[in-house]
């Protein structure tokens with residue numbers, strides 16, 4: 377059969393369009409160790425599942441001779457595909473066309489798939505690699521960004537939004553990824569900053585490299601902007617697939633169930649003597665998490681930021697859960713500003729997307745000191761409290777060891793409407809640790825005695841006997857049961873089954889006023 381000329385012409389146009397900025401630019405992109413936008417999309421999605429839209433769209437700008445420079449697609453690849461057979465909408469910025477810079481038509485393409493994703497209840501994934509606003513377009517490019525930001529906000533909490541930063545991301549352009557639920561940065565080639573090193577030098581006379589200012593390591597460990605870093609682009613794309621496997625497509629769906637192979641009643645004998653005798657000795661909370669979740673698989677979120685708490689996704693009997701835990705190995709698992717912010721954002725994400733929360737608690741309190749107080753531990757610690765109080769998903773707490781003071785209240789306590797609270801026999805639930813408590817209430821008595829040290833030691837022992845156990849709380853019904861550590865997996869799965877049909881709500885309102 378002879379192929380009609382119209383089809384031949386379509387194919388020719390399509391072939392040219394598929395080259396984006398052309399072969400030379402593609403070679404340059406490869407020379408930097410970067411993939412093209414289409415190569416990235418193809419690696420990310422299920423084979424042959426990508427349906428591209430607006431392949432022939434071009435920009436409308438005529439400033440500075442731009443009308444003579446047009447590329448089909450205009451620097452962004454947009455469309456729809458499946459990942460693990462579930463529909464997702466994608467945009468991938470194409471650095472080979474005007475450095476991936478954003479024009480108004482480019483933004484219209486992104487807005488189109490964002491609108492479709494929201495209407496159809498599917499995640500949006502953005503692959504970012506762009507020189508920012510297309511300078512020749514002036515305010516039209518800024519208008520385009522603002523249109524995207526508005527959609528990011530409208531979609532927040534309705535559909536999951538994931539950003540991978542695989543190249544430059546600067547200026548106001550950073551705010552679109554910042555609003556999305558997760559940011560993954562490739563540590564080879566990506567950076568994010570509001571103002572680059574040159575402006576920093578001019579304004580502040582500070583010399584700083586691109587990577588020291590806004591590289592992946594900085595955003596993963598210091599600013600908290602990036603929740604994941606990858607060793608290369610491929611790993612970033614695989615991380616997106618993995619992350620999505622825990623998430624529902626929208627806020628009206630349940631997260632995806634995967635038939636489990638790990639028995640629900642598998643005992644965890646390694647937990648029996650995990651807690652050291654000495655309450656000041658650390659242990660690794662990841663040992664607990666890996667022991668209790670299905671097949672030991674845990675996707676840790678924001679691993680390098682505020683390492684005194686650990687958050688992430690796992691499955692229990694095939695159902696996704698969000699885990700929030702203190703990490704006794706780092707700063708004794710204390711709550712500080714960064715930990716509170718990290719935890720609050722994670723709790724709110726899980727609550728938005730119907731992911732039950734499990735809290736593993738071993739917390740000596742909030743971190744004291746002028747640094748914390750002056751930078752707002754009150755305001756920021758309140759975020760965590762607020763997030764737990766507001767969450768209506770199933771909420772279960774296991775107190776492993778310390779649950780002291782305000783941190784006891786904040787970390788999903790019974791009084792903040794945790795559905796179930798369990799404690800290990802090693803739990804110590806009290807207003808503060810024995811040493812501090814005794815110094816407050818028995819200091820005068822000790823000073824008046826002949827041997828203050830001995831009096832304090834004696835009182836400390838009494839205090840420890842009285843409060844450093846879970847029985848006081850159990851007698852008052854503040855915890856539902858004291859469980860043996862090796863049964864934690866089984867008891868948590870049972871608890872999740874009990875709460876599977878939980879219905880709860882908060883008073884109707886426009887929105888609350890979380891302390892920001």
Ligand code: HXC
Pocket residue numbers: 473474475476477506507508509510511512518521522544546547548549
């Ligand atoms: C138009 C741009 C561009 C831009 C890059 N290009 N950025 N064209 N508008 N914003 C073009 C370059 O002119 C060049 O075209 C091609 O893309 C590749 O760029 P190179 O500079 O050769 O690449 P590289 O050396 O890898 O450097 C990449 C870069 C640099 C670091 C991103 O291009 C750069 O600094 N660009 C400007 C970044 C910027 O200041 N953007 C505005 C930010 S403000 P030719 O044809 O010469 O090869 C902003 C406001 C957003 O975005 C506000 C939202 C609210």
